[in-house]
Amino acid sequence: MIRFEDVTITYAERPVLADLSVEIPEGELCLVVGRTGSGKSTFLRAINGLVPHFSGGTLAGRVLVDGRDTATHPPRELADVVGFVGQDPVAGFVADNVEDELAYSMESLGLSGDVMRKRVEETLDLLGLAALRNRPLATLSGGQQQRVAIGAALTAHPRVLVLDEPTSALDPGAAEDVLAAVQRLVHDLGMTVVIAEHRLERVAQYADRAFLLPEGRIGGVGEILTTAPVAPPVVRLAQVAGWEPVPVSVRDARRLAAPLRARLPEPEPEAIAKTETVLEARDVVVRYGEVHAVRGVSITAGKRERIALMGRNGSGKSSLLWAVQGSGKRTSGTVTVKDTDPRTLKPAQRRQTVALVPQQPSDLLYLETVAQECAQADTETGRPAGTCRTLLDSLASVSQDAHPRDLSEGQRLALVLAVMLTGAPEVLLLDEPTRGLDYPAKEALAEVLKNLPTTTVLATHDVEFVAEYATRVIVMAEGEVVADGPAREVVTSSPIFAPQVSKVLGPWLTVADVEAAL
Incomplete structure (x- = not known):
């Protein structure tokens, strides 16, 4: 054909x-x-x-x-x-x-x-x-x-x-x-x-x-x-365990996993560390005409906390992020970041308080080359020249002379993320940040985000990235919060949001966790 x-x-x-x-x-x-x-x-x-x-x-x-x-x-x-x-x-x-x-x-x-x-x-x-x-x-x-x-x-x-x-x-x-x-x-x-x-x-x-x-x-x-x-994780798990032939589905992996499951101890229980509150949203409502996208949601986030916002399509995740960031619609409720409502700030100040990377990162790119975008980010935030470029190099390999519109989906995301991080915001919001990223790029992104002195909240459907990165998971449905707790506790109790390793080995989330335990 x-x-x-x-x-x-x-x-x-x-x-x-x-x-x-x-x-x-x-x-x-x-x-x-x-x-x-x-x-x-x-x-x-x-x-x-x-x-x-x-x-x-x-x-x-x-x-x-x-x-x-x-x-x-x-x-x-x-x-x-x-x-x-x-x-x-x-x-x-x-x-x-x-x-x-x-x-x-x-x-x-x-x-x-x-x-x-x-x-x-x-x-x-x-x-x-x-x-x-x-x-x-x-x-x-x-x-x-x-x-x-x-x-x-x-x-x-x-x-x-x-x-x-x-x-x-x-x-x-x-x-x-x-x-x-x-x-x-x-x-x-x-x-x-x-x-x-x-x-x-x-x-x-x-x-x-x-x-x-x-x-x-x-x-x-x-x-x-x-x-x-x-x-995928199930193939990497097979390589660690020495399974032959290599399974590509959870069903085939479970058939081989009993001896490995018996060798693994119970993982240490997780708890959310109490830290200084950086972000507080109270009774946030977002309504578009007759559609109630967010229904009275209240969340708090501590310093350097890494929160994954999950839920089916249309559950209100993106609407909540935009309402928190301040430039999106908020019908009622309050949001404060370090005692300041982002909605009251000018755009440049808002970016250094709460920055948002949207689902379509290219919406934020408007210059002719990657080098110009990076230089503009340095200028707008008052950072030393080269700050944005250094961040970009830690995320992806992108030519300085390339036009942003000619980049792959993953490269554009990396560029916008670098532009947003240049301002060192108190809170970083990301809407589907792993679209277009392969596994090594997602691992690199997870490491970058883990090392930021920033509170991050990301809306995602990528359960494998959540397992790798998040300390806390909030699940939304019909505009409301239906679950909120430590990442392992929330995702392993869900057949939909559980990562592959968890489906094979119970409470374990990642291949790296299994390797360390062995």
Whole structure:
């Protein structure tokens, strides 16, 4: 179905992909694996012709999809064969509400009204979007928008579905629903699916094969992940325990884990240390028209506390962060950071009191180069020249001369985080900070955040990052707090928010914890 023949893709004389030859047969779910910047997005975009027709660059070799050469067939001539969902779903929206967005691709293909109506209803049910059918896209949470984007690609009934980070903004339950739906498409309809995903723990068990970039090796999922620079916790746990063959699912790992479980002692109980209160929010209410996003939430955070805010998509996490930061809507309630309400501060002062990194970090980038963004951050905060650049280098490898819009999702996040940390805020708020980051980058981010003299509150669906980083977890549902306590206590008691190691070994959270105990 998909064939790359000696493909090399070059930008400004620098090859992003070199001499790739691979064939993905019909009816297979192929997982594309590699570090951030290894060329995964370029590989995916070459499948439907976005590379090189819209991205520029030079394509050598041939890419064939269902017998069509992408060099001579632009994306519009492949739209009936290939459905594509990029990292940023909002960038691909063309309509105003959910139902119209789902219908748009079929309108472009000239399908009849009866067929369009039937497919829209099927897709709404398949992805759990029926309750959102008339909602404006701008009012949806990031995860809801991602499900709509996947649905819009599916309504055209393509034979190939290409997904770039499809679960990055989804809560664990919603991610399972989407991936189960994708698996049904593969098994029941014979659709070919190609997925690039940094959260491999969510996808690996569904894949038929894995393709490693930039090396270009393809093989069994366990075989590839064992030697890859990125691997989910269950694979790393298998390497520590010496399990053969290497399991890629929690079920297979549990079958091998009894001897290891018997060797491990009970972990030390956790308690939240009492420290000076830095952030206090009381009875915060956020209402958008008839929608109650946050319903009287009260939280306090101590100095250097690391809090993870979890909950399903639409539970009010982002609305709470923006209300705390001061520039978002707060219908009622009070927020103080060191006895000051952030809403009363000017933007520059607010950034040095409570800084927020949004779900779309690129919203905060407006200069021509990375160097200019870093220099501007130093100037605005009165820090010595090079402060922002040093922080950025600790998070990611990014060229000084690169345009911020040309960076990968992970690199843009690292740049915005460095810009925000330059001001040394009392409180740092992060909304889905691990989107686009691979495992080594997330480990580096966790270490940076752990060493900050800052109180941090992050909203995330990344249970593995929470296990690695958080000291405390707050779970929200329907705009209210439903759980608040030490990280291990909260996540291990939940089948949805438990990390992979915990699902295999009970109270243990990370592979590093297990290694230390052994």
